[in-house]
Amino acid sequence: MDMGGAHTWRVIYMDGRAHPKPEDLRPTYLGHSIGHWEGDTLVVDSVGFNEKIWAIGSYPTTNQLHLVERFTRPTLGSLTYDVTIDDPGAYTAQWGSRGTINESGAAGWVENGEMFEYICEDDR
Numbered sequence: 078m079d080m081g082g083a084h085t086w087r088v089i090y091m092d093g094r095a096h097p098k099p100e101d102l103r104p105t106y107l108g109h110s111i112g113h114w115e116g117d118t119l120v121v122d123s124v125g126f127n128e129k130i131w132a133i134g135s136y137p138t139t140n141q142l143h144l145v146e147r148f149t150r151p152t153l154g155s156l157t158y159d160v161t162i163d164d165p166g167a168y169t170a171q172w173g174s175r176g177t178i179n180e181s182g183a184a185g186w187v188e189n190g191e192m193f194e195y196i197c198e199d200d201r
Contacts (some may be wrong), residue, residue: 083107086126087107087108087110088110089110089111089112089123090110090111090112090120091111091112091113093113093145095110095111096109096124096125097109097125099124101134102124102125103125104125104126104127104128104140105125105126105127105161106126106127106129106130106144107123107126107130108123108124108125108126108144109124109125110122110123111122111123115147117149117150118147118148118149119147119148119149120145121144121145121146121147121148122143122144122145122146123143123144123145124142124143124144126138126140126142126144126160127140128140130142132144132160132162132164133160133162133174136167137163137167138162138164138166139164139166139167140166140168141164141165141166141167142163142166142167143162143163143164144160144161144162144163144166145160145161146158146159146160146161147159147160152179154179155177155178155179156177156178156179157175157176157177158175158176158177158178159173159174159175160173160174160175161173162174
């Protein structure tokens with residue numbers, strides 16, 4: 078999933094570790110993420126965000142943001158993304174969103190497609 082540009086990635090620790098203590102977190106754009114499997118669903122829990130990230134690209138957040146994401150692949154040609162946003166500094170209640178990428182959706186899943194190579198050209 079494109080997370081803000083072709084040069085962006087995040088580490089999701091899958092080794093059973095916990096998040097660092099709040100006082101030991103260094104707030105970043107993508108936070109600190111840990112993951113585990115619940116059956117066929119990858120569950121990613123993230124904290125430690127700075128206040129510069131916007132949830133789902135358009136909703137402001139604070140450093141209290143806690144995201145829980147669920148990635149499920151119900152068929153070979155589809156991917157379902159569920160997210161729960163809990164940020165008591167920005168919202169009065171937790172809320173969520175869900176989307177599916179498939180062959181016929183606007184997100185443009187391309188059968189047998191490959192990730193594009195990002196080439197930045199400058200005028201130097």
